[in-house]
């Protein structure tokens with residue numbers, strides 16, 4: 214049966230590639246992000262895609278989008294939480310702008326969490342509700358400069374797992390997605406070598422396939438994520454020693 218799907222964070226990168234994938238399974242696919250122009254350009258290519266532009270950190274915007282889906286479709290089968298941002302903490306650059314933590318946590322954690330709670334009544338009307346959270350493999354072992362991004366994704370992953378436990382009895386499933394590096398506007402800002410970089414199309418195909426096969430946790434590409442998972446099994450002292458070799462902050466600041 215075709216589904217009512219809502220993809221939040223659909224304008225670029227993995228999200229834009231997911232539009233093409235998820236449209237195939239959708240009776241109606243709602244796509245959201247802040248950039249209305251990019252969403253419109255994507256939606257024009259499909260007959261079953263509607264745009265709902267808003268900022269995931271804005272309560273009024275979230276509520277307006279949920280009201281629109283409720284009015285048009287009456288239920289939600291799959292909610293895909295893909296909106297995300299990344300800012301690195303550079304201790305060698307002097308004082309850290311603490312607003313950075315707020316921005317990253319608001320977009321990657323507080324916004325998607327609030328949205329899910331606010332939309333839960335629509336997922337409860339589905340026969341097989343599903344929440345898909347795009348987290349990150351960054352949390353498998355502590356990586357340099359990822360204090361804010363990694364914390365946001367660790368919190369998001371824990372929250373998704375607890376939602377999985379508490380919603381299981383209601384028949385609502387949760388899929389956690391932990392990608393390695395994917396070539397998107399977010400990672401195109403990185404000034405370091407990204408191993409095993411995937412295309413957004415490749416990542417989107419894997420995500421759709423995982424959702425349709427009823428997976429609980431997807432991580433890819435395995436040749437990268439298994440290495441990180443294995444490293445995460447080492448004593449923390451060893452992980453810190455290994456990963457500090459990647460740190461740029463080598464000298465004592467006064």
Ligand SMILES: NC(=O)c1ccc[n+]([C@@H]2O[C@H](COP(=O)([O-])OP(=O)(O)OC[C@H]3O[C@@H](n4cnc5c(N)ncnc54)[C@H](OP(=O)(O)O)[C@@H]3O)[C@@H](O)[C@H]2O)c1
Nearest residue numbers: 222223224225226227246247248269296297394395397399
């Ligand atoms: N690329 C990777 O290597 C990688 C690896 C692991 C996990 N991820 C995760 O994958 C997800 C997608 O990232 P991406 O790499 O495809 O990056 P991207 O191209 O920058 O996409 C981010 C998406 O989130 C939307 N977004 C950002 N802030 C938003 C806000 N406040 N409200 C609503 N939408 C917002 C953006 O649209 P607007 O700017 O138009 O709002 C865009 O559609 C993120 O959660 C990211 O953390 C990416």
